[in-house]
Amino acid sequence: xxxxxxxxxxxxxxxxxxxxGFSPVNKTTINGIGNDASVIDSxxxxxxxxxxxxxxxxxxxxxxxxxxxxxxxSVIRGISDIYAMNGTPGQILIALGISSRFSADQVDxxxxxxxxxxxxxxxxxxxxxxxxxxxGLTISVTSVGYAEKxxxxxxxxxxxxxxxxxxxxxxxxxxxxxxxERERLIFEKDKGIQPDLAGNDYxxxxxxxxxxxxxxxxxxxxxxxxxxxxxxxxDGLASDLMQICKASGxxxxxxNKQIPIDYExxxxxxxxxxxxxxxxxxxxxDFELLFTVPLEMYEKVKEITSVKIIGHITExxxxxxxxxxxxxxxxxxxxxxxxxx
Amino acid sequence: xxxxxxxxxxxxxxxxxxxxGFSPVNKTTINGIGNDASVIDSxxxxxxxxxxxxxxxxxxxxxxxxxxxxxxxSVIRGISDIYAMNGTPGQILIALGISSRFSADQVDxxxxxxxxxxxxxxxxxxxxxxxxxxxGLTISVTSVGYAEKxxxxxxxxxxxxxxxxxxxxxxxxxxxxxxxERERLIFEKDKGIQPDLAGNDYxxxxxxxxxxxxxxxxxxxxxxxxxxxxxxxxDGLASDLMQICKASGxxxxxxNKQIPIDYExxxxxxxxxxxxxxxxxxxxxDFELLFTVPLEMYEKVKEITSVKIIGHITExxxxxxxxxxxxxxxxxxxxxxxxxx
Numbered sequence: 001x002x003x004x005x006x007x008x009x010x011x012x013x014x015x016x017x018x019x020x021g022f023s024p025v026n027k028t029t030i031n032g033i034g035n036d037a038s039v040i041d042s043x044x045x046x047x048x049x050x051x052x053x054x055x056x057x058x059x060x061x062x063x064x065x066x067x068x069x070x071x072x073x074s075v076i077r078g079i080s081d082i083y084a085m086n087g088t089p090g091q092i093l094i095a096l097g098i099s100s101r102f103s104a105d106q107v108d109x110x111x112x113x114x115x116x117x118x119x120x121x122x123x124x125x126x127x128x129x130x131x132x133x134x135x136g137l138t139i140s141v142t143s144v145g146y147a148e149k150x151x152x153x154x155x156x157x158x159x160x161x162x163x164x165x166x167x168x169x170x171x172x173x174x175x176x177x178x179x180x181e182r183e184r185l186i187f188e189k190d191k192g193i194q195p196d197l198a199g200n201d202y203x204x205x206x207x208x209x210x211x212x213x214x215x216x217x218x219x220x221x222x223x224x225x226x227x228x229x230x231x232x233x234x235d236g237l238a239s240d241l242m243q244i245c246k247a248s249g250x251x252x253x254x255x256n257k258q259i260p261i262d263y264e265x266x267x268x269x270x271x272x273x274x275x276x277x278x279x280x281x282x283x284x285x286d287f288e289l290l291f292t293v294p295l296e297m298y299e300k301v302k303e304i305t306s307v308k309i310i311g312h313i314t315e316x317x318x319x320x321x322x323x324x325x326x327x328x329x330x331x332x333x334x335x336x337x338x339x340x341x
Numbered sequence: 342x343x344x345x346x347x348x349x350x351x352x353x354x355x356x357x358x359x360x361x362g363f364s365p366v367n368k369t370t371i372n373g374i375g376n377d378a379s380v381i382d383s384x385x386x387x388x389x390x391x392x393x394x395x396x397x398x399x400x401x402x403x404x405x406x407x408x409x410x411x412x413x414x415s416v417i418r419g420i421s422d423i424y425a426m427n428g429t430p431g432q433i434l435i436a437l438g439i440s441s442r443f444s445a446d447q448v449d450x451x452x453x454x455x456x457x458x459x460x461x462x463x464x465x466x467x468x469x470x471x472x473x474x475x476x477g478l479t480i481s482v483t484s485v486g487y488a489e490k491x492x493x494x495x496x497x498x499x500x501x502x503x504x505x506x507x508x509x510x511x512x513x514x515x516x517x518x519x520x521x522e523r524e525r526l527i528f529e530k531d532k533g534i535q536p537d538l539a540g541n542d543y544x545x546x547x548x549x550x551x552x553x554x555x556x557x558x559x560x561x562x563x564x565x566x567x568x569x570x571x572x573x574x575x576d577g578l579a580s581d582l583m584q585i586c587k588a589s590g591x592x593x594x595x596x597n598k599q600i601p602i603d604y605e606x607x608x609x610x611x612x613x614x615x616x617x618x619x620x621x622x623x624x625x626x627d628f629e630l631l632f633t634v635p636l637e638m639y640e641k642v643k644e645i646t647s648v649k650i651i652g653h654i655t656e657x658x659x660x661x662x663x664x665x666x667x668x669x670x671x672x673x674x675x676x677x678x679x680x681x682x
Contacts, residue, residue: 006445011471014445018452022459022466026431028487029465038467040432040485042383049390050468051483053436057475090367091381095394095481104347104355111359118363124370125363126379127391130352134398140436140481142392144381146369 010334011235012243034247035154036081036232037145046152048145050081056136063187064180064195067106069208070139071113076210077234078143079121080287083212084232085154087147089121095129097138110139121214153291157228158248162292162313165227167213167306169260170237171276174283175268176200176207202264210287216306217289223300227291236284239334242320244292251318252332254311257325281322281332351675352576353584376495376588377422377573378486387493389486391422397477404528405521405536408447410549411480412454417551418575419484420462421628424553425573426495428488430462436470438479451480462555494632498569499589503633503654506568508554508647510601511578512617515624516609517541517548543605551628557647558630564641568632577625580675583661585633592659593673595652598666622663622673 006014019034030046031039037050054077056062060070079089094114098107107130118125126144183195197204212232220227229248231240237259245252261276269276292313293301301307311323321329347355371387372380378391395418397403401411420430435455439448448471459466467485524536538545561568570589572581578600586593602617610617633654634642642648652664662670 006439006443006448006473007441009445014448014471017445018448018471019466022456024465024467025463026465028431029467031467035468038432038434038485040388040467042386042388042487044384047381047383047388047485049432049434049483049485051392051434051436051481052470053438053472053479053481055438055472055474055479058438058473090369091379091390093379093390093392093483095392097394097396097399097479098347100348102347104350104358107347107355107359115363122366124365124367125360126365126370126372126381127376129393130355130359131394131396132347132399133396135476138394138396138438138479140392140394142390142434142483144379144388144390146383 067109075117082145091126097133155247171279176203408450416458423486432467438474496588512620517544
């Protein structure tokens, strides 16, 4: 490959390129690159393993991100990948890179948050690594879980006419981030001014202390619905939906009126003079589930209150489109590398 | 905890402190913090998972560390943790944080090295993550393997009178690093001067392209020797031996004459005016195995040429000592945080 800047390839272009030429040699390697977690055959069940990297200045800014919340969110990010494959997280490993400006009690705060999340989601902290770093804080999260072999859900199982569903609402975390960033800039110009975050508790909470919608997975199970494909919404609905369509070899149509956006997100987007669809489509960090179910499941799936049907899967080659109010179709494009969060 | 600088606690003091209050809730969590890898029960076998963080400026300097070698070494570092528990590595996940100064073909080079090591050790690249970073290169390595339940070897199985064994030779990687650093400083002062690395191929190779002594594990198995405790030597013999003694509740005596040091390491240490025992005891990055076997195995173990018996385990409370030529005893101390590599 020529000396191409990574921004041109995009995150997933780069991953695709790098994956070439790696072909599994171990029969336990069921599913490698290209899903939320790696799938490893461990006899009766599949073991799922996932790894994420959180870097200071890219994924969080410690000016407004409390360390305890950061520890909590790191765990959510890890287990989200396991849930997204219809698995159950069991263990988490955390590796920290910390520079000399951190004291032991600050590391304690990170671990307090990790502990809270582990307790809430029934996950064990099972290991990790601590190393010094030259600059800033680096958090590497490895999550381990399992799935019954019949229950594993990957990205490649979407079929034409399947319903496209999402949980919760989208774009709030991104708007929370915009707000925190705005107040940070104001504060840095004039340290006398206190941040004005009143009335935005929801979006800020979605950014600083996200939860994962675990209950939906049991609701689906109880209703006898097994999604054909699934992914967690962390890169943004647009990018994550395109991952499903690409893996499944399909197109899609989603309807902008159906995309769930919280009132606070919309109001704040208006204040920032941006279309609320932008954070919903491209914001990311939502920690919601995006999945597809066969059309026959319509009656069942619409009974689950936290799930919203936003569109349907189409034939290969029919493109990925967002359908507007008057039937106008806008092509969905993934975020570039520069939008990588 | 008060506002204690991390350098005072030390790496393992910090890990011990952070581990407090985490008690496993999942019955699949067999062994958490405090071993080379986490041990997870997956039915017939144990699944082993380990995570390591490699940070630019701390673990490698790209001035002299070729990216391909860096990819190779990252894999070695990952699988080393699995082998150290007498396991077989199967999969590796790599998460990269790359700043805008990297181009796609540089990332390619890293992956070429990863591929070479994966092929050589029969490991599959099974996933990972790529993210942008503000500064420098961050590599997070997650390795997954398995061990038959009867064959797992942990750190806590050393017993008084057990023989302490090491593979290969120690300190070479550290001396290679010293040499590369010296030449870097000279080069940075005067770009006209070419680095003088002649005659030091072995130590440089040990730093830039380490291998793992896999054959020893099969030699031990063939000879019917199952180590009571084992660890890979990555932090340095002193620190890693203390980990075994601490986990096993024992003391130890090792003999400086028995510590295997390559001629090139000794010669270079002399040139740098340092005692060759220092890199051997505290250098780290050796990727050798340190293990204990019962005294009855003496005849068998001494037949394995790549294994050297360097001392024996003693009763709890008898301390950890390095015994010198005239019987003088020097207490072994672990590296501080500042020596963390």
